[in-house]
Amino acid sequence: MPEMETIKGIEAITMHNGWAMAVTGAMIVITGLSVLSFIISKLHKVIAFLENKQKKTTEEPATKNSQPTLAEIFSDDPGETARNCQILTTELGNSFELCSLFSIFHRHNLPHPHITIRNLRSAGFLVPQKDGKFHWKSL
Amino acid sequence: MPEMETIKGIEAITMHNGWAMAVTGAMIVITGLSVLSFIISKLHKVIAFLENKQKKTTEEPATKNSQPTLAEIFSDDPGETARNCQILTTELGNSFELCSLFSIFHRHNLPHPHITIRNLRSAGFLVPQKDGKFHWKSL
Amino acid sequence: MPEMETIKGIEAITMHNGWAMAVTGAMIVITGLSVLSFIISKLHKVIAFLENKQKKTTEEPATKNSQPTLAEIFSDDPGETARNCQILTTELGNSFELCSLFSIFHRHNLPHPHITIRNLRSAGFLVPQKDGKFHWKSL
Amino acid sequence: MELFSEFIKNTGYYLVAADLRYLIMITVGILFCYLSIAKRYEPLLLLPIGFGVIIGNIPFFKGFGLGIYEDNSVLHYLYFGVTTGLYPSIVFLGLGAMTDFTSMLSRPKLMLLGAAAQMGIYFTLLSALALGFTPREAGSIAIIGGADGPTSIFLTAKLAPHLIGSVAIAAYSYMALIPIIQPPIMRLLTTEKERCIHMPEDDRVVSRKELLFFPIVGTLLCCFLAPASIPLLGPFFFGNLMKVSGVVDRLAKTASSSIIDTATIFLGFTVGASTQADYFLKPESLKIFFLGAVAFSIATASGVTFAKIMNLFLEKKINPLLGAAGVSAVPGSAREVHLVGQKADPSNYLLMHAMACNASGVIGSAICAGILWSFMM
């Protein structure tokens, strides 16, 4: 807290290097946000460039690599399909909305996600809750 | 913890000022809650009195002041209306129930909240979620 | 962090009693989980045994003791029933799903839980929320 | 081989053989779990405490940073919320956000019963002094008569931290045993005719403004009277104002769900774990249990008796059973009052009135905690 004999006014500003702080501070924040603004405005171009480059190098391994194996695990038996789906969807927690399920199936490139979900529902593996969410039947 | 040679019985109570503590304590809590009980029983009268007084002094400025301007921002274009509503409803978070929306509209004295909401739904600005809640279409 | 002149290799393992730690540790965890596995495999038998024993000693007092009294408090007046239910269901919090309500009624051995719930709804004591849950009308 | 035998000596199996008291406590813990699950006695309290008792009584090698009374153990850090009084305050925040004062505001007279039922506290204070406890210990034990877990834990943490376990276990045990303790006392002190007194149903519609004013008026009145009750009543009325204001619903909802649940879990678990046999199994604990039963009984009796005294002056008689609901123990005692009332006259509906006494009992015992604390300065 300022004491009684505190220096005040312009003198105080000068003594505490106030002018330099104010000017430098203002300059820095404006420069910083200007640069960020500039980068943002170019970001979509950088991304487009990266995507093109990446597409050439990784397109094939990407499709080969991870998800199709998961599609394979879908069998004709809805019981098995249910259990497979359940492990795919541990990230959803105990109860979830059908649309989340759908988007996971979609992400995994599963064939006919809508039909799969409908089958799971009609077979009783997807149990509707009162709040519109669903949970898996305990297997 | 009490030592072996602890004084016990009536003597202990007296020595530790127990009688005074018990009587004083009991008196205080009964007095306190009695007063509170009395105030509560008069509270609705105080409120009625304050309301009458306040009505006289602030009724007009209250209607003039804040909300009507918000009603003005509702235009015929549902897109604009949607965006306006969205800002009014930031307090609701990302997903919300229609009834909360309705109560906000109501609170802001907007004309025909029901119709507005129906229009917003049919125009696709209010997107229903599986759990019965809604979110705003990203604008 | 190891210093430069740290002893390494087999010598280090021996010096730090590594062999004993590894063997003992491995033995303990395998023994531990083996015993747990054995106990688990017998658990249902133990439970069955305890249940039989308990059934003989406590079957009657159990039915006499706690819940029926709660069933008694259900009257013909839906208003009273509502209030009675509300106190039974404080564990559910402010909003809840009908199925939870149902399971509580069921647990308390109330007669005709379905009919009771339907009556409460139609009498307006159970107020549906937009998210499919319900709350009690403030009484 | 030496390592192996060393390890064996540090297992719980080896250690428990040297001190069978741990087994007693573990049995108590399992019993608590059983009562909470099978009998549904206050499971939100008894289950965490019961499992905590089990965990706290697994014998372990001391000086290693495992036990709740050793610095640097996880349990010790979690227990910090108990010893500082943080958990009880936070639980009261959530309780406030869950409590509906409508019933109490429409029947202000019933608040007096919430005050009268606190007499059990002061009677127990005298008894505890007479049994040789120090004043600070006696205050902690007395508060069991308030029949409010977080309040008891809070005051004990401030006055006599070494008794936290015993006081908490006693308080919660008797709260779970309300259906066994209260009805005989109620029946003993009331006539059949009194138990049949009907209460008027709709005293008055409580306006939103009243609900809004109440937490502020309540804070000013109660906390000015006993500033030492601020850590309990401050958050309590704050939570309630958040709830009734209707403008910060997301905060009120979080306070009455995540926040109170988290505090409840850790409060129960660590209070249970604090009953480590070598700290807990002492003659004092038995005395505290005995005094706790006295406290609950006197509290019930004084609530009922006070109602009967009030009836001497009132034109419109109060059902004296309601006095028993003043001990708080939300909502157990309210339910008992209601059930005893219904037994006397099945058309008698006392629940809402009993809840009003309950709410006032919570405030009453928090004030008493403040009073006792300030007496022990």
Added chain:
Amino acid sequence: MELFSEFIKNTGYYLVAADLRYLIMITVGILFCYLSIAKRYEPLLLLPIGFGVIIGNIPFFKGFGLGIYEDNSVLHYLYFGVTTGLYPSIVFLGLGAMTDFTSMLSRPKLMLLGAAAQMGIYFTLLSALALGFTPREAGSIAIIGGADGPTSIFLTAKLAPHLIGSVAIAAYSYMALIPIIQPPIMRLLTTEKERCIHMPEDDRVVSRKELLFFPIVGTLLCCFLAPASIPLLGPFFFGNLMKVSGVVDRLAKTASSSIIDTATIFLGFTVGASTQADYFLKPESLKIFFLGAVAFSIATASGVTFAKIMNLFLEKKINPLLGAAGVSAVPGSAREVHLVGQKADPSNYLLMHAMACNASGVIGSAICAGILWSFMM
């Protein structure tokens, strides 16, 4: 009898008679509660602060472990999150998980307005120095011009902890008063014609990848520039990345609900309680309130003026009202800009653009906090 008179001397009633300043503060607290409930001025902030002010100003006997400035009190432990800067950091985590940068990313030019509006900070810095505050105090007061509560509290906790209460109350009061402070300044500095400038509606569709890159690019750029802003911007961009990534929805949801709500409740409540009259009611607090008003006004003015200067160089003119939204004060200032714009031309729709300035203003003032902090090393 002695005990009784002793007790009476320790009640708030007795103590308040000796120091009426507590009553003043309690009135302020009630006023805050009133404004938040009846007028709905930023209730998420004002209600906890208001009730906190009431609780913090109930007079109590010192040296007993009750007050927020006494070790070992519950309030003191809860206040720990303020003095260490934890609550502001956690609030920023949740804010990040709630902020949608789409609008800002499609209109990068508007970010400059978020920078310009920070000039209020530096002007206030000079004013505070001129009024005799020490540099560290002046920095804390200056940050009020950033119109961002958690940022202000964070910087003040680091630079001048004894001012936390005053700075926070000033910052939040003026944020609540945005509808009264900003419109006249906006109107004064702009012509009717300028206020009617329409902004192009759909600048560009923002791809998911842009949204993903932004928090990382933003972190690297801003935190490299002013490392002292890490405690605010780090969690902020982390929360945002969790949100836009779409792979940790449960974490993002918890961050934007339970976590931020809990931090908000305790931040507001304890900041309010820190205004204990004998610490708070000093001439300095009045000066800080005065400087806060100056800071907000200059910030608004400089945002608007900067937009007008930009217009000198831009072909496609910007509506200068948007400059006023650069002060952040989310979302109050964006709403005011929109409403003033609509008054000039009812078909003018500035809200989304104003939100872009808002978002950039939050980042701008966090950077300024970092800059000021590092200046005071």
Added chain:
Amino acid sequence: MELFSEFIKNTGYYLVAADLRYLIMITVGILFCYLSIAKRYEPLLLLPIGFGVIIGNIPFFKGFGLGIYEDNSVLHYLYFGVTTGLYPSIVFLGLGAMTDFTSMLSRPKLMLLGAAAQMGIYFTLLSALALGFTPREAGSIAIIGGADGPTSIFLTAKLAPHLIGSVAIAAYSYMALIPIIQPPIMRLLTTEKERCIHMPEDDRVVSRKELLFFPIVGTLLCCFLAPASIPLLGPFFFGNLMKVSGVVDRLAKTASSSIIDTATIFLGFTVGASTQADYFLKPESLKIFFLGAVAFSIATASGVTFAKIMNLFLEKKINPLLGAAGVSAVPGSAREVHLVGQKADPSNYLLMHAMACNASGVIGSAICAGILWSFMM
């Protein structure tokens, strides 16, 4: 001008030029974020850690209260939950409330595989000692073989806190790389015919009582055997009892959502931030990474081999692939086992059995942590 140059010298840009190691770590952080978002490798763990690595490696001026290793910084306070072991304990509470033991209880024999897969731990212990680590460091590194993040962090916090960053990064990296590490080892050690072994589907219906007894029996057995595993297994079984009891649903739900999410966010973020280049980029870290890979491989191999040994004595053969799921790494390793099994025979369904091994692996590695800790007394 001096101030300006002073400021420039304190920016990350200037500082990073003097120590490029920060850039290496930031690249690692971005890579982690990329893997978690684009490849969805364990995003709940990798995303917070990845962003934490970025934040922790923004160069800053030391001695100012910004870095995670400086007292009084926000990161330091958040990191407290790591160094004390609080976050791992709390995560285990939530995990318990989420784990379904039905599958394991109906197939008790599979529990042995969860024990066998812990051999990786002891082999790594020997390797780490041979590479010159001290016993306490070797124990921390060895636990990586348990393939359980919170367990690894907990033990390292207790035994060798300076290695927390390296051990955690190694553990989580390899958990994310499970789909790359495990399948070749599984295929190498099993014949096509073995991989085709079908497992009986419905061994037995598990009653509610069994589910209720299990957490209590498990606690007593495991914690008596290795009391040092109490901080992990205590909360774990407590969470599970809350879940299966069905009487405290609101507590179980909060434990398995808000509570675990909050702990996960702060655990990941601060563990990531603890990899500050000047503390982290040392030859030891490379050795730890190497040993981590060894640990995971040996764990997988010993699980599979043990299953084959069991088959020598069992009439009804077990599919040896299941041994690989004993390393826990929930649920990654279970999924891999299932997928490798399906590749051999598309009609083979191993998932539920693999989950049983997973659950037992979690318990197994927590016991091992207790054993190692008690060895290092």
